[in-house]
Amino acid sequence: MKDLIDSLTEATWVPRVTHADTLEKFKGLESKTKARIKKILKAIGEPKVMAVYSSRMIIDEASLTLAQLKGVTRLKVRNVGAFDSYAGPRIEIGF
Amino acid sequence: MSELDLLIEKLSYAQRKRLPSKDFVFPDADGKGGRWPIQSAKQALIAIDFMRKGRGKESEYGEIRKAIESRFGRNKKVMAALNSMDEDIQNQEGLEEASQIELHELSPHHEKQAKAIAKLLDGKIVEAWDGIHGKVIFLKAHNSRLSADKMKTLARTVRWIGAQKDGWSVGF
Numbered sequence: 001m002k003d004l005i006d007s008l009t010e011a012t013w014v015p016r017v018t019h020a021d022t023l024e025k026f027k028g029l030e031s032k033t034k035a036r037i038k039k040i041l042k043a044i045g046e047p048k049v050m051a052v053y054s055s056r057m058i059i060d061e062a063s064l065t066l067a068q069l070k071g072v073t074r075l076k077v078r079n080v081g082a083f084d085s086y087a088g089p090r091i092e093i094g095f
Numbered sequence: 096m097s098e099l100d101l102l103i104e105k106l107s108y109a110q111r112k113r114l115p116s117k118d119f120v121f122p123d124a125d126g127k128g129g130r131w132p133i134q135s136a137k138q139a140l141i142a143i144d145f146m147r148k149g150r151g152k153e154s155e156y157g158e159i160r161k162a163i164e165s166r167f168g169r170n171k172k173v174m175a176a177l178n179s180m181d182e183d184i185q186n187q188e189g190l191e192e193a194s195q196i197e198l199h200e201l202s203p204h205h206e207k208q209a210k211a212i213a214k215l216l217d218g219k220i221v222e223a224w225d226g227i228h229g230k231v232i233f234l235k236a237h238n239s240r241l242s243a244d245k246m247k248t249l250a251r252t253v254r255w256i257g258a259q260k261d262g263w264s265v266g267f
Contacts, residue, residue: 063257081240082258089258
């Protein structure tokens with residue numbers, strides 16, 4: 001249900017997002033959260049971000065390689081999920 | 096520049112530009128046969144090379160092949176090249192990257208591994224694939240989120256993990 005509400009409130013999604021879009025999505029987040037997000041994104045090779053929330057984000061990737069999985073594990077992210085977006089399945093990272 | 100050199104130059108241009116193979120034509124009775132007619136064995140060999148590289152339209156290969164066979168059937172070099180081309184095409188068609196299999200068709204070690212992954216992800220295996228890139232299983236799972244502990248365990252066995260509409264795909 002929460003996913004549904006989140007997906008409905010997020011109206012600015014595009015299938016392919018630019019780096020500028022990603023930065024735009026960071027606006028309004030606490031600097032501590034921003035730093036955490038940037039760290040996680042760096043660990044998984046800086047993918048494009050489809051949506052960012054206060055404690056989770058959806059990246060524009062449908063899979064994670066072993067190196068990426070190890071990277072997020074090392075950073076002790078809360079969870080990794082499969083998110084069924086309108087552009088197809090994507091990876092969701094909870095932090 | 097000789098006529099043949101000119102033809103070779105034109106053919107390499109055709110290959111670069113991916114022109115259709117119908118540009119290889121046999122001359123008519125009056126000697127006119129299009130832009131790159133196949134008149135000699137050397138020209139036939141160039142046409143075979145063109146087809147071997149998969150250029151042009153595959154639907155036209157049969158016609159060109161038939162024409163080369165009828166005209167250069169006694170030329171051993173041309174026929175050897177033609178047969179070798181056929182073998183190459185057959186080998187290319189024979190290469191299968193992965194094929195869908197039943198779970199029990201996996202080796203006992205891999206079957207055990209697949210079941211362990213399915214248990215860890217709390218899902219049911221709906222498809223299994225075996226190929227040159229390894230094994231892949233598709234899982235249907237109610238819970239589409241992995242906790243940190245599960246990720247840690249998973250990172251020991253899998254090569255990649257992918258999100259699916261109602262579950263996961265895992266390569267190992």
